Amino acid sequence: MRETYVHGYDSRENERLRDQAGILVELLHADTHYPAGSKVLEVGCGIGAQTVTLGRRSPEARFTSVDVSADSLAEAKRRVDLAGLTNVEFRQADIFALPFDPASFDHVFVCFVLEHLARPVAALTILAELLEPRGTITVVEGDHGSAYFHPDSAEARAAIECLVTLQRAAGGNGLIGREVYPLLVEAGFDAVRVSPRMVYVDSSRPDLVDGFTRKTFTAMIEGVREPAIAAGLIEAERFDAGIRDLRRTTEAGGTFCYTFFKGVGERR
Numbered sequence: 001m002r003e004t005y006v007h008g009y010d011s012r013e014n015e016r017l018r019d020q021a022g023i024l025v026e027l028l029h030a031d032t033h034y035p036a037g038s039k040v041l042e043v044g045c046g047i048g049a050q051t052v053t054l055g056r057r058s059p060e061a062r063f064t065s066v067d068v069s070a071d072s073l074a075e076a077k078r079r080v081d082l083a084g085l086t087n088v089e090f091r092q093a094d095i096f097a098l099p100f101d102p103a104s105f106d107h108v109f110v111c112f113v114l115e116h117l118a119r120p121v122a123a124l125t126i127l128a129e130l131l132e133p134r135g136t137i138t139v140v141e142g143d144h145g146s147a148y149f150h151p152d153s154a155e156a157r158a159a160i161e162c163l164v165t166l167q168r169a170a171g172g173n174g175l176i177g178r179e180v181y182p183l184l185v186e187a188g189f190d191a192v193r194v195s196p197r198m199v200y201v202d203s204s205r206p207d208l209v210d211g212f213t214r215k216t217f218t219a220m221i222e223g224v225r226e227p228a229i230a231a232g233l234i235e236a237e238r239f240d241a242g243i244r245d246l247r248r249t250t251e252a253g254g255t256f257c258y259t260f261f262k263g264v265g266e267r268r
């Protein structure tokens with residue numbers, strides 16, 4: 001079964017995923033490295049925003065990157081080719097119907113995908129079976145409840161809540177970051193370790209102000225303006241005030257915090 005994907009696939013969303021991956025490379029991937037010759041499955045690769053980093057950081061590992069969206073895969077392939085990488089192959093597939101034999105991979109990597117699934121534990125259980133014994137899974141998820149900022153704003157918090165509510169209605173969970181540990185444990189993984197990765201932004205970091213607060217987080221919230229208003233979750237004026245206040249945090253004196261959660265577990 002394929003769930004509704006709350007962010008959609010338009011070019012603005014693709015741009016947002018690119019900005020997000022670019023600015024977060026060190027924070028999320030400084031400790032992501034796969035040994036030479038290992039077989040790595042990346043699930044939900046989207047437009048390849050993480051794939052390029054994975055392929056570059058582990059040039060001698062072999063990646064298989066899958067997604068349900070043919071358009072996203074075409075863009076991912078274009079980006080991987082542009083980066084000159086030859087260690088990635090792509091397959092179009094649904095996480096719940098993957099065309100691989102049990103124990104086909106040494107490692108699995110999943111980033112910003114479980115938040116969109118109604119059955120994350122079922123997905124993780126499927127992925128566990130594709131791993132060799134003692135193979136690892138790496139899961140990266142955000143948690144929109146971890147966003148706090150200065151100046152604080154009830155309108156901004158209400159706009160963020162619209163995304164959480166819409167995602168829940170679509171079967172997903174925008175607050176999944178805090179559940180990465182229990183989900184991995186419930187899916188039967190061993191030696192689970194989760195590390196929070198906090199992004200803190202103030203005006204002394206113009207790269208993060210632009211790349212994260214503005215182009216990643218605020219753009220993501222702006223992306224649900226129409227559906228949130230159409231669903232009667234919020235009035236247009238209140239939503240727009242929330243976006244204005246999020247932008248205010250990117251000005252002098254403003255600050256913004258958000259936490260990602262990176263979990264690693266081993267197949268028993």
Ligand SMILES: C[S@@+](CC[C@H](N)C(=O)[O-])C[C@H]1O[C@@H](n2cnc3c(N)ncnc32)[C@H](O)[C@@H]1O
Nearest residue numbers: 017044045046049067068069094095111112113
């Ligand atoms: C937020 S994007 C993340 C893409 C990429 N991992 C990144 O970090 O930029 C989520 C991706 O998961 C994919 N996806 C959602 N449900 C899926 C499913 N059931 N099977 C495979 N891919 C799925 C979507 O098509 C989308 O490309």
